[in-house]
Amino acid sequence: MMQLDSKFMSKLDEHTPRLLKRFHSKGGSMGLKLQAILLMAPSNPRIDMSRGLVIRCLMVYLGESTDQLLKEYDDPDKDNVSQDLVAARMTIYRAKNNATEDIAM
Known part of the structure; x- marks a missing residue:
C-alpha cells in the first residue's frame, strides 16, 4: 500500500x-x-x-470548473466546513485563521 x-x-x-x-x-x-x-x-x-x-x-x-472542487473558508468554525465536506465527493479546502494565514489545504 x-x-x-x-x-x-x-x-x-x-x-x-x-x-x-x-x-x-x-x-x-x-x-x-x-x-x-x-x-x-x-x-x-x-x-x-x-x-x-x-x-x-x-x-x-x-x-x-473550480466551484465544485475548491472551497475556501474564512472562518472554518462558522462556515459549516464539516457539513460541506460530508456532502462533497471530493473537495480541496482551504481555511484561514484570523491572521489570514492558510491553515489547511
Whole structure:
C-alpha cells in the first residue's frame, strides 16, 4: 500500500516547474485567466501555496470548473466546513485563521 496523497503531492512538485512554464506561455482568454491566478502568488510562495496555484491553473487549463472542487473558508468554525465536506465527493479546502494565514489545504 502507498499513501496516495503523499504520492500525488510529490508528483505535483516534480511537474510544477514545467506546468508553471506552460501556464505562463498561454495566450488569449485562457492565458488571462491563468495570469490572474498566478498573480495571487507572492514572490516566494510556500510549497502549499504553490501546489494550490498549480491545481487551480491546471483546472482552468483543462476547462474544469473550480466551484465544485475548491472551497475556501474564512472562518472554518462558522462556515459549516464539516457539513460541506460530508456532502462533497471530493473537495480541496482551504481555511484561514484570523491572521489570514492558510491553515489547511
